[in-house]
Amino acid sequence: MNNAKKARLEEAGWKVGDASEFLNLEPKEAQFVELKLALATGVRQLRERSGLTQVALAEKLGSSQSRVAKMEAAHRSVTLDLMLRSLLAIGATPGDIAKLIKRAETHRAA
Amino acid sequence: MNNAKKARLEEAGWKVGDASEFLNLEPKEAQFVELKLALATGVRQLRERSGLTQVALAEKLGSSQSRVAKMEAAHRSVTLDLMLRSLLAIGATPGDIAKLIKRAETHRAA
DNA sequence: GCTCGGTATGTCATATTGGACATAGGGCGC
DNA sequence: GCGCCCTATGTCCAATATGACATACCGAGC
Numbered sequence: 001m002n003n004a005k006k007a008r009l010e011e012a013g014w015k016v017g018d019a020s021e022f023l024n025l026e027p028k029e030a031q032f033v034e035l036k037l038a039l040a041t042g043v044r045q046l047r048e049r050s051g052l053t054q055v056a057l058a059e060k061l062g063s064s065q066s067r068v069a070k071m072e073a074a075h076r077s078v079t080l081d082l083m084l085r086s087l088l089a090i091g092a093t094p095g096d097i098a099k100l101i102k103r104a105e106t107h108r109a110a
Numbered sequence: 111m112n113n114a115k116k117a118r119l120e121e122a123g124w125k126v127g128d129a130s131e132f133l134n135l136e137p138k139e140a141q142f143v144e145l146k147l148a149l150a151t152g153v154r155q156l157r158e159r160s161g162l163t164q165v166a167l168a169e170k171l172g173s174s175q176s177r178v179a180k181m182e183a184a185h186r187s188v189t190l191d192l193m194l195r196s197l198l199a200i201g202a203t204p205g206d207i208a209k210l211i212k213r214a215e216t217h218r219a220a
Numbered sequence: 221g222c223t224c225g226g227t228a229t230g231t232c233a234t235a236t237t238g239g240a241c242a243t244a245g246g247g248c249g250c
Numbered sequence: 251g252c253g254c255c256c257t258a259t260g261t262c263c264a265a266t267a268t269g270a271c272a273t274a275c276c277g278a279g280c
Contacts, residue, residue, distance in 0.1 A: 028198045035194060035204065053226060064269050069228055077267060079237095080190040084145060088138045094145065094215045098208035105204045163256060174239050179258055187237060189267095221280105228275065238265065245258070250251100 014076055033074075034104040039083045040074035042100035046090045047072075060089045143184075144214040149193045150184035152210035156200045157182075170199045 014033060047057050047068075054068040061068075063082070071078045071086060087097055157167050157178075164178040171178075173192070181188045181196060197207055 028195070031198050031204075032195055035198075035207075038204075054228095055226075058269095062269085064271085065227075066229075066271085067267095067269065073228080075229095079267065080194060081142075082268085084190060085138070085142055088141050088145075094141075094148075094211050094213075097145075098211045101204050101208045101211065103204075164258095165256080168239095172239085174241085175257075176241080176259075177237095177239065183258080185259095189237065192238085223280090224278090226276085229273085230271105231273105232271085233269100235266105235268070237267080239263100241260105241262080243259085243261105246256085248254085250253090 031104070031106065034106065035101060036074045036080065036083070038100050038104040039080065039087070039097075040072050041103075042092075042097075043083055043086050043090070044072040046087065046092055046096075050090055052090070057086065057090065061086060141214070145211060146184045146190065146193070148210050148214040149190065149197070149207075150182050151213075152202075152207075153193055153196050153200070154182040156197065156202055156206075160200055162200070167196065167200065171196060 047054070052060075054065045054072075058065045058068045061082075067078065067082070068086070071083055084097065087100075092100075157164070162170075164175045164182075168175045168178045171192075177188065177192070178196070181193055194207065197210075202210075
């Protein structure tokens with residue numbers, strides 16, 4: 001995991017750094033986080049592409065701007081449920097979502 | 111939506127039936143449920159294919175058999191987070207997961 | 221340098237999900 | 251019929267996510 005990504009994760013509230021790279025209970029968790037990151041990025045991309053603001057998306061979702069911001073930051077406190085609901089709300093098809101998920105395919109950092 | 115599926119959803123705790131088929135706030139929710147169903151099915155398939163019992167999977171997850179059962183039933187009380195964690199725990203790759211999601215592509219019932 | 225639309229971050233109270241446990245149902249071999 | 255293994259269902263309480271709100275930040279235009 002490169003430092004930029006690591007920093008991003010920590011900012012999102014994910015105590016990374018320590019064990020997760022060698023303790024072998026954690027790789028699954030790492031994969032999971034990768035997934036979340038990929039979807040978070042996807043939400044942001046599709047939202048912007050749709051010309052929606054965070055506020056607008058929040059309304060569509062019956063949620064709030066702060067939650068959308070956290071979602072796009074892949075913050076610890078947001079679930080995949082919300083992310084997928086968001087993607088669907090934006091108009092993404094399962095196919096689109098599948099593509100995003102594939103982006104999480106472990107680009108194993110050497 | 112055919113009756114068999116509808117019944118399945120209701121059993122899983124999803125008050126379906128009523129509005130969700132014409133009230134146009136709900137189609138997104140329907141898509142979301144389709145997604146969950148697809149993943150639930152995927153979990154069961156992969157688990158069985160791996161020769162794991164629900165108990166065994168639960169242990170891998172640090173969860174309990176009952177939760178695995180509910181998960182595979184796509185019960186309301188289980189989140190996508192748990193489902194995806196499960197899939198990863200079983201050894202599914204993002205590519206595998208993407209395939210499952212594609213299965214949720216709206217087979218629009220006429 | 222002010223305002224303004226947009227985004228980020230933190231904190232609450234409430235709602236929902238989490239694992240645990242108890243128990244019931246369903247094969248299956250004996 | 252009985253034990254055995256697996257799965258299903260329901261209910262607890264603790265843990266976590268939710269929307270709301272408040273507030274800070276940031277760039278662009280004036």
